[in-house]
Amino acid sequence: xxxTKIETLQWKAFPRLLTVRVFTDSGxxxxxxxxxxxxxxxxxxxxTVAPLALGQDPLDIEGLWRFVMDNIMYHGYAGAxxxxxSAFEIALWDIMGKxxxxxxxHLLGGKxxxxxxxxxxxxxxxxxxxxxxxHEDAGALAQSLLADGISAMKIWPxxxxxxxxxGQRITLVEIEAGLLPIKQIRDAVGExxxxxxxxxxxxxxxxxxxxxxxxxPYNILFLEDVLxxxxxxxxKALAAKTSIPIVGSELLMTRWQYxxxxxxxxxxxxxxxxxxxxxxxxxxxxxxxxETFGVPLVLxxxxxxxxxxxxxxxxxxxxxxYFVESCRAxxxxxxxxxxxxxxxxxxxxxxxxxxxxxxxxxRDSALRRADMTRExxxxxxxxxxxxxxxxxxxxxxxx
Numbered sequence: 001x002x003x004t005k006i007e008t009l010q011w012k013a014f015p016r017l018l019t020v021r022v023f024t025d026s027g028x029x030x031x032x033x034x035x036x037x038x039x040x041x042x043x044x045x046x047x048t049v050a051p052l053a054l055g056q057d058p059l060d061i062e063g064l065w066r067f068v069m070d071n072i073m074y075h076g077y078a079g080a081x082x083x084x085x086s087a088f089e090i091a092l093w094d095i096m097g098k099x100x101x102x103x104x105x106h107l108l109g110g111k112x113x114x115x116x117x118x119x120x121x122x123x124x125x126x127x128x129x130x131x132x133x134x135h136e137d138a139g140a141l142a143q144s145l146l147a148d149g150i151s152a153m154k155i156w157p158x159x160x161x162x163x164x165x166x167g168q169r170i171t172l173v174e175i176e177a178g179l180l181p182i183k184q185i186r187d188a189v190g191e192x193x194x195x196x197x198x199x200x201x202x203x204x205x206x207x208x209x210x211x212x213x214x215x216x217p218y219n220i221l222f223l224e225d226v227l228x229x230x231x232x233x234x235x236k237a238l239a240a241k242t243s244i245p246i247v248g249s250e251l252l253m254t255r256w257q258y259x260x261x262x263x264x265x266x267x268x269x270x271x272x273x274x275x276x277x278x279x280x281x282x283x284x285x286x287x288x289x290x291e292t293f294g295v296p297l298v299l300x301x302x303x304x305x306x307x308x309x310x311x312x313x314x315x316x317x318x319x320x321x322y323f324v325e326s327c328r329a330x331x332x333x334x335x336x337x338x339x340x341x342x343x344x345x346x347x348x349x350x351x352x353x354x355x356x357x358x359x360x361x362x363r364d365s366a367l368r369r370a371d372m373t374r375e376x377x378x379x380x381x382x383x384x385x386x387x388x389x390x391x392x393x394x395x396x397x398x399x
Contacts, residue, residue, distance in 0.1 A: 001026045005378035006050045012371035017304045022091040028098050032091030033306035034275045040080030046377045049084050054381025061092045078253035089279030097357025104313035111316040115349035118326045119152035128329035138181030139188025151348035152194035162202035170207045175214045194221040201228040212242035222247045232266045250300040254278045255285045262293045273300035287318040296322035305335040309358040316352050338366045
């Protein structure tokens with residue numbers, strides 16, 4: 001089996017998403033996805049990944065991943081090229097599952113759980129206005145989420161105060177304003193709702209220590225991305241000052257960046273995103289690395305249906321899973337428009353997908369939408385049959 005074509009799809013209605021289809025000469029088509037900073041990832045996919053991947057065997061996932069990574073390592077790997085490689089690699093796993101008629105979690109080695117714990121990131125899409133709701137009455141939103149079977153939620157009530165001081169100082173008045181939605185949740189539903197706080201790496205440690213002290217009486221589930229991941233010593237120092245567990249960081253790419261984070265003991269919980277970190281295989285390796293340090297893992301998931309499905313399979317397999325992030329405004333808002341996948345939560349958990357590969361398919365109607373654009377790379381490729389770069393300068397057309 002050979003890869004014959006790589007295609008990217010975008011819809012104006014869903015501008016954060018880049019959907020990837022990998023075609024084979026056997027007729028199997030694999031689906032992948034990445035999210036945000038789409039122009040760079042799309043250019044890297046067609047300009048760098050596709051010339052290396054066309055003509056290769058899609059079942060040789062590890063060898064093909066290493067071949068492409070070997071190439072992009074020459075110029076700094078942790079940006080658009082790795083996001084492109086991640087989307088492509090996810091599509092290869094989908095092809096393998098369809099080839100063998102097995103769900104992805106079976107290919108990974110089987111499942112360790114029957115259902116996937118989730119928390120809801122409170123964003124908005126279409127009629128579901130969860131982002132506006134937690135700004136207006138977070139207690140009412142918590143009641144709505146509980147009615148939908150969701151028992152953990154994540155909000156970011158302090159972000160808006162960071163702009164004035166560039167994250168260098170937060171006042172007591174701002175702290176009190178940031179606590180308001182948390183108090184509303186506790187007043188409305190008590191301890192029935194877990195609350196995670198996203199910080200979007202907007203503050204210095206002095207400000208985060210002040211925020212953390214104010215949050216401690218409310219039994220907060222976690223603080224996420226408290227500082228940029230380039231400051232691991234500061235993040236570790238903050239973790240030592242608060243009883244609230246620290247989660248970090250979706251900004252780390254590949255197992256090599258997580259290795260130092262884990263060796264230093266920077267955070268009690270790690271988070272990674274299969275759409276950015278190198279893909280499904282890399283996520284499993286990061287999870288295994290974290291497990292050797294006794295650290296649980298959150299799967300970052302604020303993208304589309306392909307990412308969500310991949311996270312369900314990974315979440316079923318990974319022993320040290322903490323949570324899979326999800327966004328009900330997305331999976332209830334547009335997943336069904338693009339795919340035949342419509343996940344639902346019960347008692348704070350998702351059920352496992354059951355079909356082959358990622359267990360979803362694009363709708364024909366999505367492929368006929370007037371707002372869709374398509375870019376295609378096809379042909380024999382420039383590196384068919386190669387499995388290592390060797391002398392980088394000896395292969396002029398691959399550079």
